[in-house]
Amino acid sequence: MPFTSIDLCHLLExxxxxxxxxxxxxxxxxxxxxxxxxxxxxxxxLGHVGWFQEYWxxxxxxxxxxxxxxxxxxxxSAKMYTHERGELAFPSRSETLEYTSAILRRCVxxxxxxxxxxxxxxxxxxxxxxxxxxxxTLTFIRQTLGYSRPSxxxxxxxxxxxxxxxxxRFHDVDMPGGAFRLGADADTPFVFDNEKWGHMVEVEPFSIxxxxxxxxxxxxxxxxxxxxxKGLWGKxxxxxxxxxxxxxxxxxxxxxxGGWYRKNFDQLSPLEPFHPVVHVNWYEANAYCxxxxxxxxxxxxxxxxxxxxxxxxxxxxNKPSFPWGDETPTPLTVNMDWTAMGxxxxxxxxxxxxxxxxxxxxxxxxxxxxxTFEAYPGFVVDPYREYSEPSFGKKKVLRGGSWATRSLLIxxxxxxxxxxxxxxxxxxxxxxxxx
Numbered sequence: 001m002p003f004t005s006i007d008l009c010h011l012l013e014x015x016x017x018x019x020x021x022x023x024x025x026x027x028x029x030x031x032x033x034x035x036x037x038x039x040x041x042x043x044x045x046l047g048h049v050g051w052f053q054e055y056w057x058x059x060x061x062x063x064x065x066x067x068x069x070x071x072x073x074x075x076x077s078a079k080m081y082t083h084e085r086g087e088l089a090f091p092s093r094s095e096t097l098e099y100t101s102a103i104l105r106r107c108v109x110x111x112x113x114x115x116x117x118x119x120x121x122x123x124x125x126x127x128x129x130x131x132x133x134x135x136x137t138l139t140f141i142r143q144t145l146g147y148s149r150p151s152x153x154x155x156x157x158x159x160x161x162x163x164x165x166x167x168x169r170f171h172d173v174d175m176p177g178g179a180f181r182l183g184a185d186a187d188t189p190f191v192f193d194n195e196k197w198g199h200m201v202e203v204e205p206f207s208i209x210x211x212x213x214x215x216x217x218x219x220x221x222x223x224x225x226x227x228x229x230k231g232l233w234g235k236x237x238x239x240x241x242x243x244x245x246x247x248x249x250x251x252x253x254x255x256x257x258g259g260w261y262r263k264n265f266d267q268l269s270p271l272e273p274f275h276p277v278v279h280v281n282w283y284e285a286n287a288y289c290x291x292x293x294x295x296x297x298x299x300x301x302x303x304x305x306x307x308x309x310x311x312x313x314x315x316x317x318n319k320p321s322f323p324w325g326d327e328t329p330t331p332l333t334v335n336m337d338w339t340a341m342g343x344x345x346x347x348x349x350x351x352x353x354x355x356x357x358x359x360x361x362x363x364x365x366x367x368x369x370x371x372t373f374e375a376y377p378g379f380v381v382d383p384y385r386e387y388s389e390p391s392f393g394k395k396k397v398l399r400g401g402s403w404a405t406r407s408l409l410i411x412x413x414x415x416x417x418x419x420x421x422x423x424x425x426x427x428x429x430x431x432x433x434x435x
Contacts, residue, residue, distance in 0.1 A: 003189070005111040008124045011408075012053075015131040016104055019049060021152050022138045028093055030147055035087055038424055039141045043090050044075070049134050050100030051075035053127045056384075057107045061123055068099055078386040125190045126384055132406040136426070139338070139404040142265060143251070143279075144424045149265040152338050161331050162340070164274075168347040170211060172433055173305065173357045177205035180304050181319065183376050184413040193382035193389075194375065195413050201300050207433040208297055208305050211346040211359050212367060213288065216273035218280070219260060221288050222248045232290040237283035240421050250279045250423045264342065274345045276365045276428040282396045282420035285368045285429040294431035296370040299415070301432060302399050306354050306361040306412045321411045323354035323361045329407040334363035336407045343403055343426075358430075363405070365428035366398040366416055373397050373417040391417050402426035 003011075023031065023042060033041035040048075051071050058064040066072065073079070074088060091099065107127070116124060142150060180203050184195040227247045230238055240246075248254075251263040252271070260271040280288075289295050297305070307319040320326050324333050333352035335344045343364055353359050361367070373388075373395045381389050395417040401410040404426055418425060 003116070003121055003125065005115050008116065008121070008128070009108050009111055011128045012104060012108055012124070015128055015135070016049075016100070018152070019046065019131060019135050019138070022135060022142070022150050025150065026147065030145070031093055032090070033141070033145060036144070038422060039144045040085065040137070041090065042138060042141055043093065043096060044085060045134055045138050045141070046100060047071075047090065047096045048075045048077060049131045050096075050103045052130050053100075053107055054103045056123045056127050057110070058103065060383075061120055062110070067102065071099075078390075122190070122383070129190070129409050132409045135406070136402070136404045140424055140426060146263070146266050149267070149341060152341070158331070162344055162348050163350070164345045165347045165350055170209070172207040173210050174207050175203075175205060175301070175305055175356060177203045177304075179203075180300060182300050182303055182413075184411075185319075188411070188413075191413075192387060192415075193380065193384075194373070194387075194415050194417075196376060196380070197378065198413075199377050203298075203300050203304055206297070206301050206435070208301060208358065209294075209430045209432070210357060212276040212365060212428045212430045213285075214273060214346055215262075215271050215275050215277050217292075218249070218277040218288060219271065219273075221291050222252075224291070226287060226291050229287075229291065232287040233283060234286070236420070237287060240281070240283050244421075246284075249277065249284065272343075272345075274347060275343045276346055276360075278343055278365050278426055278428050279423055280428060281423035282368050282418075284423065286370075288429075289431055292431065293434055295434055296368060296429060297432045299369050299371045299397050299399065302361075302367065302369050303412055305356050305358045306400070319412065320355075322352075323358065323412065324352050329362065329410075334401075334407060335360070335403045336363040336401055336405050336410070338404055340403055362400050362410055362412075363407075364403055365400075365426055366402050366405075367400045368427060368429040369397045369399060371397045373415070388417075394419065396420045398425075398427055 023046060026042060031043045033039070033043070054067060059066065074090065090096070139150070180201055181198045182201045183198040184191045185198050226232060227241065233241060253261045253263065253268065255261050261268045262271050285296060306323045322329060329336060331339050333349060335349065346360060349360055352362065354361055372393060374392050398416040398418060399414070
């Protein structure tokens with residue numbers, strides 16, 4: 001179903017309202033943030049989404065001139081590393097709001113006279129989904145900097161919807177393997193270039209955990225001295241351990257009472273045993289797997305477990321958009337869209353199970369996979385050249401989305417990618433048996 005001008009206007013305005021909600025309560029000092037390797041300054045985030053919108057809609061489609069002198073030098077993320085941008089002098093709060101608001105108005109107004117053509121639709125959806133990604137980024141920036149949890153209109157959560165299966169038993173799901181079509185199909189309304197296109201792969205039989213690894217499970221690894229067992233980590237993992245001096249996940253603390261706690265924004269809370277471990281990087285996930293005599297799933301295994309059970313033959317299986325089918329995500333099937341404002345129990349949301357029986361493959365936490373981010377066969381770069389291609393061969397792939405991901409953005413084939421040392425994103429993992 002094509003996106004109309006009304007659809008695109010609504011999405012543009014709703015996304016900006018959400019973005020602003022994530023910033024409104026911050027002081028000017030908090031908005032400026034601090035220069036760090038793994039987070040941007042919040043004031044930059046706001047200016048950047050406005051700049052991106054102007055670049056791809058007003059400048060790319062209409063040939064308009066930049067509305068702010070020097071905006072490319074400030075906001076073009078492809079031109080400068082995060083820590084280098086942190087030293088720049090950014091416009092004030094009011095100037096940034098005026099700049100981004102004016103761009104939004106112009107982007108909405110240009111849709112008033114006609115329906116968008118395919119090129120226009122691409123640029124608008126690219127800008128909308130880009131803002132979705134940066135809203136999640138703003139959320140983990142608040143977490144990283146220890147700011148308070150944001151109060152959002154989307155977080156009016158009905159806890160009665162969260163039915164926890166107290167009789168659930170942690171187990172593996174056996175997958176028969178076979179021919180499988182990995183990647184997106186051409187009839188998907190909007191697809192990033194790294195998902196193109198679906199292609200047949202052969203997958204060996206495997207067994208994958210029905211849930212992601214929990215805090216309680218990861219705590220066993222921590223308390224057994226896993227962070228000190230150098231043989232579990234590999235060379236690059238040991239390098240990261242030496243630099244970081246990590247002894248537990250980034251936001252964990254051991255209390256004077258001997259109990260374990262987790263920093264959730266600016267609050268310290270007891271570690272929730274049945275919640276997924278979160279804010280662990282790829283090295284930590286891989287080390288845990290080595291300790292537990294398990295392994296991370298490959299991308300193909302993850303997508304197979306999330307989608308239809310494969311069949312043999314030239315065409316492969318008819319894959320659903322989501323683990324539960326093609327129905328739009330709801331709070332009964334996923335924990336996304338900031339509704340719960342945090343992770344939930346891994347035993348909840350049975351209505352979102354995949355056909356194979358895996359739970360919460362979409363939402364709650366992003367899931368690290370074993371694979372390095374690479375192009376699919378026949379890859380052709382999209383107009384947004386800087387999105388995927390510069391990261392091939394450098395980053396690790398994550399799948400599924402988190403509680404702070406917009407559900408409109410996600411499907412089974414969606415590929416996220418981060419450097420393996422990143423441990424402030426909303427990432428966890430599930431494991432596979434070693435055969």
